[in-house]
Amino acid sequence: MSTSKIVMIGAVALFGVIGVLGFFKKNQNKQEVVLDTNKSKVQEITIEVPKGPKVEIKKKPVEKKIAKKVVKEIKKTDEKVAIKEDDNLPDANIIDRLFVTDSSRLPIVETVTYSSRVPWLQGRHAWVADYASHFSTTRHFIARSLNKKHDYFTQKINPGDRFNVLRDDKNIKFHLVIDINRSKLWFYYLDVDTNERVLLKTYKVGLGRKESKRESGGLTPVGKYSLGSKVAIYKPNVLGYFQDNKIELIKVFGTRWIPFNEELNNCSDSAKGLGLHGAPWVESNGELVEDRSKVGKYDSDGCIRLFSEDMEEMFSIIISRPTEIELVKDFKEAKLPGVEKIIK
Incomplete structure (x- = not known):
């Protein structure tokens, strides 16, 4: 073999070795790039974990915003609960059932049939006033039941006419509660024998002017009082003295007056001069009309306005039986007698 052939074979072999080495080196570099990419993806996933500082910065304001929203919702819930609790105070309007003569009448009344001759009165005919006296029921009560409407004066009666009276075999008292802050009155009857109380009706009332230095916060006191028997009915042109002035008393007391009698318990003021009465009447276009704007306001000298x-409705019922009135700043403070009975 000549020298030139040997050189040529050696060169070809050398180039072959170099080519093989280059091929392996190229494949090795390509594999490292792929691994780097995988590592990069792992690093990207790692960055998204909450421990990463970038994500924590984004989450902080989100957490604060959510917390603030929760607090706001809780406040709204509390407000709704408070309103609901206020709405859950007792309420009723069954007072008409004192006067109806059917089976829906309340258990403290009975229906009688009028006759001019009765065993409990000798020597003369019995009239409405006699029935009222015998059953300790006012003539106004009997008139409303007899007339089947809010007519407390008409007492025309014929044999066989039917009307209600308070039962004489029942020991009945009446209890009034006034919530000063709500300007509201609750009217109960109390069956002393069974120790059960029943709410008849609630009323809107007007009260005394605000006075921060007083215990009650106004001219209307707090405490429990009994009501007196020196009641009055006022009509237009009926004159009397009020604060040393002779005037039509309907302009001050409306159509009815029931005085406080004596202080019973935890009274912040004397009973003298206080009472329940109607809204005052005023002159309008030459005639007297009721000033209904006075009810629901703190505008009186301490009395309760209806x-x-x-006022005429309550007057017809309570003046014939013992009645107490309890004035509180909040109904929940009232010391109600007996056990509540709900009549449906």
């Missing part, structure tokens, strides 16, 4: 129809 709309005329409400």
